[in-house]
Amino acid sequence: MADVTQLIHDYLRHNKKFPHVFCAGCGHGIVLGSLIRSVHALGLPKDDVVLVAGIGCSGRMAVYVDFNTVHTTHGRALTFATGIKMANPKLKVICVMGDGDALSIGGNHLIHAARRNIGVTALILNNHIYGMTGGQCSSATPQGDISMTTPFGSLEKAFDIADMCKAAGASYVARGTSFHAIQLDRLISTAIMHPGFSVVEVFSPCPTQYGRKNKFRNAVDMYKWLKSNTVKVETLKDPDQKPADGRIPIGVFRDVEEPGLEERYFELQRKLMGQNR
Amino acid sequence: MSKKQKGQTRVCVYPDWCKGCGLCVAFCPAKVLVLNAFGKAEVAHEDECINCGFCELHCPDFAIAIKPRTRNGAAQPDPRSGWSDPENEHGRASPPVRTAEPNPNPEE
Numbered sequence: 001m002a003d004v005t006q007l008i009h010d011y012l013r014h015n016k017k018f019p020h021v022f023c024a025g026c027g028h029g030i031v032l033g034s035l036i037r038s039v040h041a042l043g044l045p046k047d048d049v050v051l052v053a054g055i056g057c058s059g060r061m062a063v064y065v066d067f068n069t070v071h072t073t074h075g076r077a078l079t080f081a082t083g084i085k086m087a088n089p090k091l092k093v094i095c096v097m098g099d100g101d102a103l104s105i106g107g108n109h110l111i112h113a114a115r116r117n118i119g120v121t122a123l124i125l126n127n128h129i130y131g132m133t134g135g136q137c138s139s140a141t142p143q144g145d146i147s148m149t150t151p152f153g154s155l156e157k158a159f160d161i162a163d164m165c166k167a168a169g170a171s172y173v174a175r176g177t178s179f180h181a182i183q184l185d186r187l188i189s190t191a192i193m194h195p196g197f198s199v200v201e202v203f204s205p206c207p208t209q210y211g212r213k214n215k216f217r218n219a220v221d222m223y224k225w226l227k228s229n230t231v232k233v234e235t236l237k238d239p240d241q242k243p244a245d246g247r248i249p250i251g252v253f254r255d256v257e258e259p260g261l262e263e264r265y266f267e268l269q270r271k272l273m274g275q276n277r
Numbered sequence: 278m279s280k281k282q283k284g285q286t287r288v289c290v291y292p293d294w295c296k297g298c299g300l301c302v303a304f305c306p307a308k309v310l311v312l313n314a315f316g317k318a319e320v321a322h323e324d325e326c327i328n329c330g331f332c333e334l335h336c337p338d339f340a341i342a343i344k345p346r347t348r349n350g351a352a353q354p355d356p357r358s359g360w361s362d363p364e365n366e367h368g369r370a371s372p373p374v375r376t377a378e379p380n381p382n383p384e385e
């Protein structure tokens with residue numbers, strides 16, 4: 001394992017202020033490490049990778065890593081990513097968003113990116129809360145959970161991000177957690193190489209804004225919870241059925257080969273240019 | 278991952294980057310680490326390390342590194358200039374020295 005940490009440091013922008021802004025024990029740092037390892041394992045040059053981020057703690061990832069990076073506006077990261085991929089399909093475009101970013105303000109862009117099957121990887125860091133702005137409830141906050149804006153427990157059902165992306169037409173859909181780092185490396189690298197729209201939802205603990213309000217004494221407790229309350233989807237008898245014990249399935253939920261929008265577009269372009277010649 | 282043999286590694290914590298979240302302390306299967314009086318991770322039983330890699334894969338702040346032992350013993354890591362190690366035991370050329378470029382966005 002000797003080179004794991006050195007490798008990550010090789011990809012960081014050391015002219016930025018470190019340690020990074022994430023709170024102690026925040027899952028977002030682990031996801032950043034996993035993303036770097038995945039890109040490195042694929043042998044992709046840094047310049048072939050574009051990291052497009054929204055606003056939120058999750059969006060800060062784009063500041064620290066030495067790929068091509070765009071720190072966009074809240075909820076609109078996928079629109080920038082779509083433009084980049086259409087303009088230069090050779091780039092590997094990875095779009096990092098929080099749950100608030102991807103599902104609340106940006107929910108419309110998410111379903112349409114999935115429907116179009118644009119060749120972008122959406123990395124959705126789900127901490128079930130608006131972390132950066134002080135812990136307001138998001139559309140991924142589980143029903144009954146406490147947030148700053150739901151002090152008696154949320155009355156609304158949370159989105160199941162994986163289910164929603166599957167229904168909207170994404171051709172690769174997976175869920176991992178910040179605790180299962182080795183699995184997460186695999187999920188992210190498969191997603192990056194996937195031709196169409198790929199979604200990796202990551203359960204990524206926010207001890208500061210979500211954990212404290214929901215009976216987790218500290219960050220470690222949140223990771224212990226992830227360890228005992230998740231189940232590998234391949235071990236389930238019926239992967240389409242939610243486990244009765246309430247555990248959260250993790251793994252790959254859909255992986256089908258369908259050409260991305262950019263491929264279909266360039267196919268059409270070739271055809272029309274051939275006709276005109 | 279390498280064989281589960283004790284005593285083959287140097288466990289290096291970089292205190293300036295460690296935020297004391299306690300993940301490495303809580304999950305290390307060999308109980309190598311403790312939180313010290315400053316709330317930072319500290320190596321207490323290095324010889325027990327089985328090189329499982331958990332701490333390196335999970336430290337949210339990239340503040341811990343497991344390195345093979347060398348005759349001289351590995352030096353304390355400094356992430357800003359690469360790990361400084363007299364023997365450079367990975368056979369790699371010295372890590373590139375990063376000169377701090379002026380930050381175009383001063384709030385970051």
Ligand SMILES: Cc1ncc(C[n+]2csc(CCOP(=O)(O)OP(=O)(O)O)c2C)c(N)n1
Pocket residue numbers: 055056057058059073074097098099100101102105125127129130131132133138
């Ligand atoms: C258009 C717009 N609306 C609202 C905000 C305020 N805002 C900043 S981050 C954020 C939510 C962040 O939550 P999430 O996307 O889940 O990211 P996290 O911080 O939890 O990683 C909001 C509402 C904004 N910056 N821009």
Ligand code: SF4
Pocket residue numbers: 021022023025026027028057058127131132205206207208209210
């Ligand atoms: S507020 Fe939550 S999501 Fe934001 S850095 Fe802190 S722990 Fe992470």
Ligand code: SF4
Pocket residue numbers: 025290294295296297298299300301302317318335336337338339340341
């Ligand atoms: S996991 Fe990293 S930041 Fe947390 S206590 Fe250990 S070395 Fe420090």
Ligand code: SF4
Pocket residue numbers: 288304305306307308309310325326327328329330331332333343
């Ligand atoms: S590599 Fe494993 S055994 Fe060694 S210190 Fe890290 S967590 Fe403990």
Ligand SMILES: [Mg+2]
Pocket residue numbers: 056098099100125126127128129130131138
């Ligand atoms: Mg969030």
